[in-house]
Amino acid sequence: MTHGHMREAQRKKTMDMLHTQKDIEDFLDDLFPRRSIKKVLLVNPADSHSEMFRYDTAKRKRYSSYPPYGLVVLAKNLRDVEVEVKICNLNHEILKKCYESESSENFDFDEIWQNLLDQDIASFQPDFIGITCMFSMSHESLKRVCMWVSNKEIPFGVGGVHISNNPDRVLEDIPIIPIAFFREGDSVVKNFVGAVNRSVGIENLGQMALNSGTSRMHLQNESVPDKEEIDVIPAWDLVDVQNTSKYGVIGVFQHLLPPGTRAATILSNRGCRADCSFCSVRALNGKGVRQRSITSVVDELELLKDTYGVSHFMWLDDDLLKDGKRAIGLFNEITRRNLNMTWDASNGFIAVSCTEEVISAAEESGCVGLNVGMESGNPEILKMIRKPGTVKNFLKVAEILHNHERIYSSLQLMVGFPGETMGMVMDTIKVALEMDMDWCRIAPLQPLAGTPIYNSMIEQGLIERDKEWRDIRFACGPFGKQVEIELGLRLATLNFEEAFSNISLDVVPTGEQITDIWFYMNYHLNFHRIFREDRPLKIEQQLMQLEYLNDVIAPENGFALYFTGFLQYKSFGKIDASVIERLSQKLDSSEYWQDRFFAFGLSCDDLTTMEFSNRYIPRLLPKGYTKSLVA
Numbered sequence: 335m336t337h338g339h340m341r342e343a344q345r346k347k348t349m350d351m352l353h354t355q356k357d358i359e360d361f362l363d364d365l366f367p368r369r370s371i372k373k374v375l376l377v378n379p380a381d382s383h384s385e386m387f388r389y390d391t392a393k394r395k396r397y398s399s400y401p402p403y404g405l406v407v408l409a410k411n412l413r414d415v416e417v418e419v420k421i422c423n424l425n426h427e428i429l430k431k432c433y434e435s436e437s438s439e440n441f442d443f444d445e446i447w448q449n450l451l452d453q454d455i456a457s458f459q460p461d462f463i464g465i466t467c468m469f470s471m472s473h474e475s476l477k478r479v480c481m482w483v484s485n486k487e488i489p490f491g492v493g494g495v496h497i498s499n500n501p502d503r504v505l506e507d508i509p510i511i512p513i514a515f516f517r518e519g520d521s522v523v524k525n526f527v528g529a530v531n532r533s534v535g536i537e538n539l540g541q542m543a544l545n546s547g548t549s550r551m552h553l554q555n556e557s558v559p560d561k562e563e564i565d566v567i568p569a570w571d572l573v574d575v576q577n578t579s580k581y582g583v584i585g586v587f588q589h590l591l592p593p594g595t596r597a598a599t600i601l602s603n604r605g606c607r608a609d610c611s612f613c614s615v616r617a618l619n620g621k622g623v624r625q626r627s628i629t630s631v632v633d634e635l636e637l638l639k640d641t642y643g644v645s646h647f648m649w650l651d652d653d654l655l656k657d658g659k660r661a662i663g664l665f666n667e668i669t670r671r672n673l674n675m676t677w678d679a680s681n682g683f684i685a686v687s688c689t690e691e692v693i694s695a696a697e698e699s700g701c702v703g704l705n706v707g708m709e710s711g712n713p714e715i716l717k718m719i720r721k722p723g724t725v726k727n728f729l730k731v732a733e734i735l736h737n738h739e740r741i742y743s744s745l746q747l748m749v750g751f752p753g754e755t756m757g758m759v760m761d762t763i764k765v766a767l768e769m770d771m772d773w774c775r776i777a778p779l780q781p782l783a784g785t786p787i788y789n790s791m792i793e794q795g796l797i798e799r800d801k802e803w804r805d806i807r808f809a810c811g812p813f814g815k816q817v818e819i820e821l822g823l824r825l826a827t828l829n830f831e832e833a834f835s836n837i838s839l840d841v842v843p844t845g846e847q848i849t850d851i852w853f854y855m856n857y858h859l860n861f862h863r864i865f866r867e868d869r870p871l872k873i874e875q876q877l878m879q880l881e882y883l884n885d886v887i888a889p890e891n892g893f894a895l896y897f898t899g900f901l902q903y904k905s906f907g908k909i910d911a912s913v914i915e916r917l918s919q920k921l922d923s924s925e926y927w928q929d930r931f932f933a934f935g936l937s938c939d940d941l942t943t944m945e946f947s948n949r950y951i952p953r954l955l956p957k958g959y960t961k962s963l964v965a
């Protein structure tokens with residue numbers, strides 16, 4: 335039997351365990367001999383583990399530092415049933431300690447989180463510990479926290495997107511987890527505490543697995559929180575919201591915010607009307623959208639502003655614009671209450687809902703940045719992935735956004751869908767160039783467990799199910815593969831020009847070619863287009879974006895330095911010597927960047943001669959591509 339087959343057999347054995355109400359009672363009796371939960375400690379593990387965490391990256395505040403929104407929501411629900419709650423945000427504390435440390439020698443990642451967790455457990459004496467995990471990439475961090483907590487003889491459980499998407503695999507790899515909760519936990523935790531405390535019948539338990547190590551009971555009841563249940567203001571007093579954004583990044587529009595801006599997040603709607611085949615939102619939130627009342631949302635913003643001094647927020651919503659009238663009502667209410675906050679929609683808007691009326695109201699209410707989800711410019715791919723919107727819609731939205739220059743508008747793209755040929759990718763590049771948005775956020779497809787595309791790719795043998803968690807890395811972001819390539823920690827194509835120009839239009843690119851195609855798209859859609867930018871406000875925004883890339887997001891990126899130089903030349907007629915010096919050092923010390931600069935016809939000398947000879951003609955095209963790339 336192969337390893338994979340053994341796991342499959344184990345999965346079947348544990349999943350199918352039949353149980354009676356008495357089995358559940360016995361399980362709870364064993365775990366909670368006093369049958370009492372009065373205090374719950376909620377834990378947010380660090381996003382990464384010690385070997386993945388890079389001190390320098392954290393020091394320049396590049397990692398994400400979000401308030402643990404899921405936990406503040408759960409805390410509010412637990413308080414409603416008289417449970418005392420404490421939140422231990424290990425991700426935040428690690429970033430804070432790194433920021434405060436004088437050097438990496440005085441910084442011990444594991445010691446920091448273990449001590450903090452121990453202190454909270456000792457001082458709070460919880461009856462139950464709930465641990466969250468959002469990303470598969472954070473599995474190892476979750477595992478280490480679970481192992482640590484399992485020595486404390488306090489019952490614990492885990493929940494969140496990662497666990498919901500991979501229930502059995504998580505329990506197989508961390509069998510000491512007694513309880514795994516799935517999907518939205520709002521009502522689930524209340525029923526769970528009630529069942530343990532014998533104030534709620536155990537027949538109400540659901541969305542969880544009770545795991546004894548040798549057997550597992552899956553409790554199937556669903557209690558999706560309804561409109562009233564989501565209409566709550568989370569327990570913000572339990573987290574250090576004043577300082578969260580001080581140590582890291584919230585959203586993708588930080589470059590637009592004045593230094594020191596206090597930022598937070600807010601969730602208004604649950605779920606999404608669409609069902610894109612690569613997205614795991616439906617698996618977590620079910621079908622459709624549940625909308626929170628406008629009053630409750632704006633009350634929460636007022637609280638964040640007045641009590642915690644937050645002046646910028648990011649919507650966590652997957653489909654904020656589901657109902658255009660409501661969205662306009664929401665934005666107008668923010669304007670009417672004169673909150674004087676800015677906001678961004680880093681998580682993206684659905685293109686068809688971005689009408690002139692909606693975008694005007696958004697801008698008026700403080701929107702400074704938004705993403706539009708497009709993913710592909712090829713109609714066949716759009717249909718296959720079930721993306722809402724057509725090429726015509728996308729072009730129309732771009733036209734609307736061009737009338738709102740104050741909003742920095744970006745486009746979300748993906749590459750590497752099954753069956754997607756190089757020719758289809760070129761369609762995406764063409765449409766994106768025509769849309770001429772301020773930035774494109776391009777992600778190679780990462781099939782996520784629990785999504786339709788993941789299942790179909792497993793069936794087609796395109797991916798393996800049992801990949802080790804440790805090997806799971808998303809392509810982009812601070813822990814992503816691309817950063818490692820640019821830092822020289824991962825292998826890269828040696829001769830980019832040769833490799834790229836040999837990709838024919840009718841082939842479906844390999845994984846390695848996708849990395850090069852991503853690079854090509856990033857150059858053309860984000861950097862080369864800057865040569866054509868003439869609008870003064872946009873030049874100002876792009877300079878802020880590039881400087882933020884140079885200092886925080888990607889100091890390893892040669893293009894960001896080159897185009898900072900170009901925009902300085904365009905704005906002021908001269909270029910800072912420090913920019914030229916940094917670029918020259920980078921090119922001298924990196925064969926990778928020398929090769930890429932050569933491939934795109936760029937040179938550090940362009941910044942001293944101030945002649946940008948490759949300004950109009952993109953030098954590199956895939957094999958057989960005869961159309962013009964310039965829009």
Ligand code: B12
Binds near residue numbers: 404471492517810811
């Ligand atoms: C904000 C966000 C981010 C933020 C980080 C947020 C953070 N650390 O808090 C940032 C920008 C960093 C981010 C990045 C990415 N993200 Co993201 N992100 C989200 C988003 C939009 C909102 C998360 C959120 O706060 N939701 C609201 C709260 C209330 O929900 P929640 O935390 O899930 O909590 C509820 C339940 O899960 C449950 N629960 C949670 N914990 C616990 C614990 C217990 C004990 C119990 C009982 C219950 C419970 O109860 C809560 C209340 O109902 C979600 C989509 C979504 N709507 O969830 C995607 C999502 C989580 N992201 C996703 C993806 C794909 C990514 C990226 C790969 C994108 C990219 N291409 O780069 C990267 C990867 C980041 C990395 N580490 O490498 C995927 C899933 C990822 C996965 N399965 O691994 C999601 C689901 C979106 C999607 N399109 O499919 N993301």
Ligand code: SF4
Binds near residue numbers: 615653
């Ligand atoms: S529109 Fe966005 S959130 Fe909705 S299903 Fe598609 S990718 Fe997911």
